[in-house]
Amino acid sequence: MTITNAAFAIERMLKASPARVFAAYATLEARSAWFKAPADIETLNRDFDFRVGGKERFHARWPSGMISDFQATYHDIVENERIILAYDMFHNGEKLSVSLQTIELRPEGDQTRLIHTEQGSYLVGGMEAVQGREHGTTWHVDNLAAVLEGREPRALS
Amino acid sequence: MLQYQSEPLDLAFQALADPGRRAMVERLSFGSASVSELAKPLPMTLSAVVQHLKILEEAGLVKSEKVGRVRTCSLEITAMIGVERWIGERKRFWEQQYDQLEAYLARTAPKEADQ
Numbered sequence: 227m228t229i230t231n232a233a234f235a236i237e238r239m240l241k242a243s244p245a246r247v248f249a250a251y252a253t254l255e256a257r258s259a260w261f262k263a264p265a266d267i268e269t270l271n272r273d274f275d276f277r278v279g280g281k282e283r284f285h286a287r288w289p290s291g292m293i294s295d296f297q298a299t300y301h302d303i304v305e306n307e308r309i310i311l312a313y314d315m316f317h318n319g320e321k322l323s324v325s326l327q328t329i330e331l332r333p334e335g336d337q338t339r340l341i342h343t344e345q346g347s348y349l350v351g352g353m354e355a356v357q358g359r360e361h362g363t364t365w366h367v368d369n370l371a372a373v374l375e376g377r378e379p380r381a382l383s
Numbered sequence: 384m385l386q387y388q389s390e391p392l393d394l395a396f397q398a399l400a401d402p403g404r405r406a407m408v409e410r411l412s413f414g415s416a417s418v419s420e421l422a423k424p425l426p427m428t429l430s431a432v433v434q435h436l437k438i439l440e441e442a443g444l445v446k447s448e449k450v451g452r453v454r455t456c457s458l459e460i461t462a463m464i465g466v467e468r469w470i471g472e473r474k475r476f477w478e479q480q481y482d483q484l485e486a487y488l489a490r491t492a493p494k495e496a497d498q
Binding site: 230232234236238240241242246247250256259260261262315322323325340342344346348 | 480481483484
């Protein structure tokens with residue numbers, strides 16, 4: 227089992243007050259209106275307990291048959307300011323990553339700057355198991371170069 | 384922000400620029416091999432193979448492990464690509480969620496000014 231530690235950040239300016247953005251996180255109804263998978267998926271389990279120590283789960287079957295499982299625990303919540311959660315991500319029962327996600331809401335005029343910072347431990351053994359099942363494991367040099375060239379070069383920075 | 388630099392990628396491309404080294408990577412894509420197994424089909428000396436291996440290892444494409452008198456080589460890059468792809472997917476996933484958040488906020492915006 228190999229582990230890669232990596233971090234990424236996402237920033238968004240949102241045309242809403244921090245209170246409205248925070249509210250979009252705080253109830254299952256609001257959260258479900260935007261936190262959802264793009265494709266037609268079958269929800270297997272959905273838990274939501276938005277308080278420090280509370281858990282969230284989004285367990286679903288995708289059209290491809292793949293089963294994803296997002297299991298989070300809220301570690302810090304300051305109304306209209308920040309949310310910190312840690313989550314495990316599983317695909318087909320394999321744990322692929324453990325991540326710490328920090329969401330900061332900063333008012334700027336009548337808008338909100340949302341800063342999402344995510345630090346993760348990515349578990350290669352789990353990933354190889356999933357990829358091995360889905361794509362086979364043999365690699366050729368041409369594929370290798372194509373992937374190296376085609377991969378999002380610094381989108382991760 | 385990502386905690387590995389762009390350098391490894393340059394090293395990987397440099398390492399793959401050589402046809403002999405590409406042949407070695409291709410061979411290892413089918414499974415691990417000892418240095419002498421790697422050298423056998425190649426028109427080069429064992430010491431040249433060892434040199435090439437060193438470059439592949441420095442580029443993070445190949446790893447080798449010595450057990451007793453035999454050095455066994457295997458491909459490292461598959462794992463690396465898998466991780467990068469997965470991290471990229473995680474980031475894309477959240478970007479997409481924020482697109483949806485923006486749409487939701489627009490949909491539910493109060494008619495007058497934002498309160």
